[in-house]
Amino acid sequence: MSVPHALLALLSEGPKYGLQLREEFEAGTGEVWPLNVGQVYKTLGRLERDGLAESDGNGQDGPQKRYRITAAGREALAVWLRTPPDLTSPPRDELVMKVLVAARVPGTDAHEVIQAHRLYLLELMQQWTRLKEGEARDDLSLALVVDAELFRLDAVIRWLDAADVRLTRAAAEPLRSSTAAAPVPQLRRLGARR
Amino acid sequence: MSGPEQGGNGHSAVNVLELRDVSKTYGREPDKVRALVGVDLSVRAGEMLAVMGPSGSGKSTLLTIAGSLEDPTSGEVRVCGMALAEMPEDRKARLRRRVIGYVFQDFNLLPGLTAAENAALPLELDGVAVPKARAAGLAALEALGVAGRASRFPDQLSGGERQRVAIARAVVGDRRLLLADEPSGALDSVNAADVMRLLHEACQRGVAAVVVTHDAQLAAWADRVVLLRDGRLTGQTARPPGPESLLMRREVR
Numbered sequence: 001m002s003v004p005h006a007l008l009a010l011l012s013e014g015p016k017y018g019l020q021l022r023e024e025f026e027a028g029t030g031e032v033w034p035l036n037v038g039q040v041y042k043t044l045g046r047l048e049r050d051g052l053a054e055s056d057g058n059g060q061d062g063p064q065k066r067y068r069i070t071a072a073g074r075e076a077l078a079v080w081l082r083t084p085p086d087l088t089s090p091p092r093d094e095l096v097m098k099v100l101v102a103a104r105v106p107g108t109d110a111h112e113v114i115q116a117h118r119l120y121l122l123e124l125m126q127q128w129t130r131l132k133e134g135e136a137r138d139d140l141s142l143a144l145v146v147d148a149e150l151f152r153l154d155a156v157i158r159w160l161d162a163a164d165v166r167l168t169r170a171a172a173e174p175l176r177s178s179t180a181a182a183p184v185p186q187l188r189r190l191g192a193r194r
Numbered sequence: 195m196s197g198p199e200q201g202g203n204g205h206s207a208v209n210v211l212e213l214r215d216v217s218k219t220y221g222r223e224p225d226k227v228r229a230l231v232g233v234d235l236s237v238r239a240g241e242m243l244a245v246m247g248p249s250g251s252g253k254s255t256l257l258t259i260a261g262s263l264e265d266p267t268s269g270e271v272r273v274c275g276m277a278l279a280e281m282p283e284d285r286k287a288r289l290r291r292r293v294i295g296y297v298f299q300d301f302n303l304l305p306g307l308t309a310a311e312n313a314a315l316p317l318e319l320d321g322v323a324v325p326k327a328r329a330a331g332l333a334a335l336e337a338l339g340v341a342g343r344a345s346r347f348p349d350q351l352s353g354g355e356r357q358r359v360a361i362a363r364a365v366v367g368d369r370r371l372l373l374a375d376e377p378s379g380a381l382d383s384v385n386a387a388d389v390m391r392l393l394h395e396a397c398q399r400g401v402a403a404v405v406v407t408h409d410a411q412l413a414a415w416a417d418r419v420v421l422l423r424d425g426r427l428t429g430q431t432a433r434p435p436g437p438e439s440l441l442m443r444r445e446v447r
Contacts, residue, residue, distance in 0.1 A: 032440070115421070115428060115429050118421070118429075119419075119421070119430070119431055119432075121410075122246075122410060122413065122414065122419050122431050123432060125410055125411065125413075125414035126414045126415075126416070126419070126431065127436070127440055128414070128440065129411075129414040129415050130436065131440060132387070133391060133394070133415075147383075150411050150414070151411075153410070154409075154410050154411050157410045158410075161248065165248075
């Protein structure tokens with residue numbers, strides 16, 4: 001989530017005050033991402049320093065300052081919108097780690113671990129769906145945020161299903177099973193990072 | 195006879211569907227296939243239940259047994275409190291026509307009939323007078339927002355509209371139990387969500403529904419999700435907290 005670019009997007013509609021930006025940011029993301037006011041002013045200060053926004057205040061920080069986007073700011077926003085996010089290196093996923101560990105800790109039933117996470121994720125998806133069913137019906141921003149979250153959780157459940165099948169197969173063919181050593185060095189090689 | 199399961203929308207604790215220790219076996223040794231093994235399950239009026247599981251896990255068998263289209267090898271099935279095993283075939287057929295509604299993956303609308311005629315069909319087959327059946331069919335179309343398409347034929351409807359008509363047909367009259375097998379068919383995800391919303395709304399009006407799906411996003415519409423694996427129920431969701439807890443708790447970086 002890029003707060004600077006979100007603020008630039010709001011400023012591209014016209015000059016705005018800091019508090020107003022915070023309110024519009026939260027409303028625009030379906031109130032799923034709260035933003036504190038200190039963060040707003042810190043970010044605005046950085047945008048001003050970098051020449052992406054300018055203020056018409058009397059030199060002092062605070063609510064009386066009004067900000068507007070500059071030409072360089074518009075340019076930066078356009079470039080950011082079209083720049084793909086960094087999805088090339090896998091994130092160090094806690095759930096992936098847990099399943100990898102469950103597969104090699106003696107006396108642990110990895111299927112049971114997977115099942116517990118699957119149920120938890122389904123419950124989470126039920127909650128998001130209730131939100132979609134209720135408030136998000138008339139709130140496009142919220143509907144888009146909720147969809148993104150549902151697709152993400154759905155992908156995690158599918159991965160759990162695939163892991164379940166792989167572990168079952170590996171147990172049936174122990175000679176070809178290589179859960180013991182392979183995953184960890186491989187992750188290191190890929191340079192996993194957040 | 196109420197089961198230990200949680201869920202529902204706070205309607206009365208009447209179990210519309212009850213399965214007790216239900217098993218289903220196909221074929222003989224050594225090629226015996228155990229499609230269901232000791233399944234205990236109850237669904238209350240107003241509750242939407244989703245059944246998930248990999249292919250071959252017994253999802254569809256569960257649905258055909260619940261719909262009295264097939265008998266279990268052992269165990270007991272009750273619909274609205276009535277034991278199916280003790281019921282003569284003609285009474286079972288009547289139950290299927292009056293109490294149970296079906297929604298299929300490929301909609302199964304009859305091409306030579308209009309939307310209104312399709313929706314009224316189960317009542318007409320049950321001997322309800324045509325004008326009365328048509329009125330009920332129209333009311334069902336109305337509830338699903340497709341009354342304006344009443345005189346169109348299936349091939350003149352969009353995929354989403356066709357599925358609405360199929361749901362109207364499934365709930366027409368006074369159905370108590372809705373059985374759906376992958377009800378969103380090949381619809382895109384936004385239209386598929388609409389189908390689930392409509393089924394969920396039918397439940398809020400008091401119908402009990404069992405929806406079989408492999409899609410977690412669709413299952414998440416249900417009040418309760420049960421997981422099936424190799425014919426056994428292996429888990430179910432607890433009643434999740436309200437959606438309010440999702441809001442305003444995340445940090446922005």
